[in-house]
Amino acid sequence: GAVVSQHPSRVICKSGTSVKIECRSLDFQATTMFWYRQFPKQSLMLMATSNEGSKATYEQGVEKDKFLINHASLTLSTLTVTSAHPEDSSFYICSYPDRVGEQFFGPGTRLTVL
Amino acid sequence: GIQVEQSPPDLILQEGANSTLRCNFSDSVNNLQWFHQNPWGQLINLFYIPSGTKQNGRLSATTVATERYSLLYISSSQTTDSGVYFCAVNSQTSYDKVIFGPGTSLSVIP
Numbered sequence: 001g002a003v004v005s006q007h008p009s010r011v012i013c014k015s016g017t018s019v020k021i022e023c024r025s026l027d028f029q030a031t032t033m034f035w036y037r038q039f040p041k042q043s044l045m046l047m048a049t050s051n052e053g054s055k056a057t058y059e060q061g062v063e064k065d066k067f068l069i070n071h072a073s074l075t076l077s078t079l080t081v082t083s084a085h086p087e088d089s090s091f092y093i094c095s096y097p098d099r100v101g102e103q104f105f106g107p108g109t110r111l112t113v114l
Numbered sequence: 115g116i117q118v119e120q121s122p123p124d125l126i127l128q129e130g131a132n133s134t135l136r137c138n139f140s141d142s143v144n145n146l147q148w149f150h151q152n153p154w155g156q157l158i159n160l161f162y163i164p165s166g167t168k169q170n171g172r173l174s175a176t177t178v179a180t181e182r183y184s185l186l187y188i189s190s191s192q193t194t195d196s197g198v199y200f201c202a203v204n205s206q207t208s209y210d211k212v213i214f215g216p217g218t219s220l221s222v223i224p
């Protein structure tokens with residue numbers, strides 16, 4: 001299956017700063033990938049669908065100006081949390097689907113906003 | 115949109131015991147996957163099983179698409195099986211979107 005990496009694995013930042021999270025597919029190219037958010041003791045919630053070369057599609061309730069997604073190539077997508085606040089603290093995970101639609105997930109990024 | 119339910123929400127097993135986890139979904143699906151989330155948060159692919167039965171070691175899964183459910187069987191459980199098990203589906207109406215169930219939290223005690 002596809003191998004997906006994320007960087008950084010953990011980040012602590014001050015309120016008001018912006019944080020960029022990278023998601024790379026190491027052995028597979030995909031025009032579409034997904035960003036999820038997971039709060040403690042909860043399931044994964046889809047935030048947005050990232051499309052290579054075009055604008056991302058955001059789920060209802062997710063602010064596109066706050067969570068900036070850039071899918072610059074078939075193997076790299078970035079999520080930038082702008083002007084982060086404590087309520088944005090969460091576990092952010094990306095995924096790539098392979099040719100048959102099986103999803104492969106990155107190891108996640110744990111964001112803590114002080 | 116499609117609704118995904120999982121049962122039980124929590125499960126405690128003695129090491130060596132067997133268990134069955136269930137996933138119900140409210141609409142027809144194209145894909146269904148089972149994942150194990152380990153204590154570090156990594157999602158590990160267990161099965162890609164839109165229909166039929168698959169086995170991998172002590173784990174097996176069955177999806178009955180016409181009745182909109184899937185089962186994950188864990189036999190001879192080990193402490194390393196502890197974690198959260200998620201079922202995730204792609205509905206036929208929202209093909210690209212993967213929707214997760216709420217998960218089953220499993221604790222295997224020695």
